[in-house]
Amino acid sequence: MKLKLYIAGLILLGLCVPVPAQRCLGLKAWYDDYNKEYFSHKLPDQVIIERLYRKDVLAWTSKDEAGTFHITFSTAFKLGERHEHLTLLHEMCHVKTWDEVADGTEHGRKWKICMYTLRSEGAFDSSLIEAYDGH
Numbered sequence: 023m024k025l026k027l028y029i030a031g032l033i034l035l036g037l038c039v040p041v042p043a044q045r046c047l048g049l050k051a052w053y054d055d056y057n058k059e060y061f062s063h064k065l066p067d068q069v070i071i072e073r074l075y076r077k078d079v080l081a082w083t084s085k086d087e088a089g090t091f092h093i094t095f096s097t098a099f100k101l102g103e104r105h106e107h108l109t110l111l112h113e114m115c116h117v118k119t120w121d122e123v124a125d126g127t128e129h130g131r132k133w134k135i136c137m138y139t140l141r142s143e144g145a146f147d148s149s150l151i152e153a154y155d156g157h
């Protein structure tokens with residue numbers, strides 16, 4: 023009972039939600055968790071996760087002149103929490119394989135290996151990889 027009240031309080035404050043792994047709401051918190059859990063903490067800690075309006079994509083990854091990655095979610099789409107987390111993993115693979123993106127191959131071999139590795143670790147199924155063939 024005390025725990026339920028505590029969680030409800032956190033939800034009211036907008037700080038945390040009682041998701042299965044006890045993670046706090048907030049895409050940066052998920053980024054940090056996924057970085058530890060699936061990327062051996064090799065992705066940069068410093069990343070800006072933001073929201074901007076763009077109607078042609080759900081999300082995208084970019085790198086600014088200072089070398090900081092930005093993972094941007096479009097406000098044109100209302101994604102459910104699960105879909106947003108899967109999209110975050112997709113973008114994190116772009117961070118990991120940024121050299122490939124810089125060469126002009128956004129969803130190339132390295133990105134696919136990253137995604138298949140995540141799949142093999144149980145993050146999601148392969149349909150989220152194969153849908154990008156040819157893009």
Ligand SMILES: [Zn+2]
Pocket residue numbers: 112116128129
């Ligand atoms: Zn992509």
